[in-house]
Amino acid sequence: MGLQNGAQAVIGIGGGSPIDTAKSVAILLEYPEKTAEELYEGLFTPEKAKPIIAINTTHGTGTEVDRFAVASILEKEYKPSIAYDCIYPLYAIDDPQLMVTLPKGQTVFTSIDAVNHVTEAATTLAASPYSILLAKETIRLIARYLPQAVAHPDDLTARYYLLYASAIAGISFDNGMLHFTHALEHPLSAVKPDLAHGLGLAMLLPAVVKHIYIAKPEVLADIYEPIVPGLKGVPGEAEKIAAGIEKWLFNLGVTEKLEDMGFTENDVEKLTKLALETPSLGLLLSMAPIKADEKTIASIYRDSLKPISR
Ligand SMILES: [Fe+2]
Structure with a gap:
């Protein structure tokens, strides 16, 4: 047309x-x-x-x-x-006024998308002080204002800062690129097109952070301070930060894991293959701070089938 x-x-x-x-x-x-x-x-x-x-x-x-x-x-x-x-x-x-009618699910899932953008942009091989700076501010604002927007959907101040956080998160990953959560989420929502992108990311995020923490403990401890306070930024805290992020997601009402969406151990091989074969996702995986081989990808999917903290 x-x-x-x-x-x-x-x-x-x-x-x-x-x-x-x-x-x-x-x-x-x-x-x-x-x-x-x-x-x-x-x-x-x-x-x-x-x-x-x-x-x-x-x-x-x-x-x-x-x-x-x-x-x-x-x-x-x-x-x-x-x-x-x-x-x-x-x-x-x-314009935050356009967002006051977003339902609760979309409110939470879209902000979780932004959290994933900066988690990845702050820890890729192309990460920079700029992508990390924007990551820190994004997570601070979302931790502060997302519960407020969930409780009061028409709160324009909360919507304004969530929108600002989303925009600077976009700038952060436009500079720093992405890696695991996006490369592994795209196969999930490609197989199940009804799955919200942000929900797919939420289910993977704790396991992704658990796996990459060893490579980027200082950055992750710093940017996640508003969500998981008290981390020292030393290797050995991987389980603690993963459980803390999962608890934050659960408190926002996002309790789903891959099994709740119908994925099982039997799907891990196929999802891993799609992550490795889908055009463009290989580039994202090549930017990860740890080697994104078949074994690691399968391990992240497996760790995301059920809650980490169970
Ligand atoms: Fe995204």
Whole structure:
């Protein structure tokens, strides 16, 4: 339709999926001979896109301020991401008033998405003092204001700071990149498209932090201080921080683990294979602070089947 009408810009209104769709359309309008599958399988490298205007309605993805987009190729059970400078939105509207009607689940899941963005961006091989600084502030604000937004959905101050946290988390991972929780979540929601991205991340986060703590204890202890206070930042606290993060999630009402979503030990091999084979996820895994081999990926999925602290 955009091609027929000679569209000169694309407006995305919504959360991550609608804005990422707008980004994809903005590229395809410049490459009419290409398909979305070719774009997301990395079969061509776009260098231009129509201008994008992002009107954001959730406080989690950060897509309105970054160069990333995600889409599912359902028949292959792939959920790859793309990252190109040409899809930075030209304009983004972040208005907390648009978020006061978000239901409780989306309120929590979108903020958990932002927590994962910075957990990863602060600990990749490309992490920098800047990505870590933004990570620390993101987690501080979400720990402070998420319970307030859950209790009082129309609290504009809480929504404002959750939205600000989401935006700076987007900037943090636009600089620092991502690794395990996103690379392992995409297979989950590719296999079960109804699974909310943030819930998938929440189920994996404690196990991911447990596995990477040995490589980044000081950074993780520092950025997680508002959620798991009192860590010294020394190896040996991996179980403690993982249990503390899980307790925080449970207190927010997010008690689900992979088994509750119908995944079992029998799915671990397939999910591991998808994490390793889905286009683009290998790049994320290569940025992890510990070796992201088959054994480690399977171990994180296995640790996420049930609560860690049980
Ligand atoms: Fe995300």
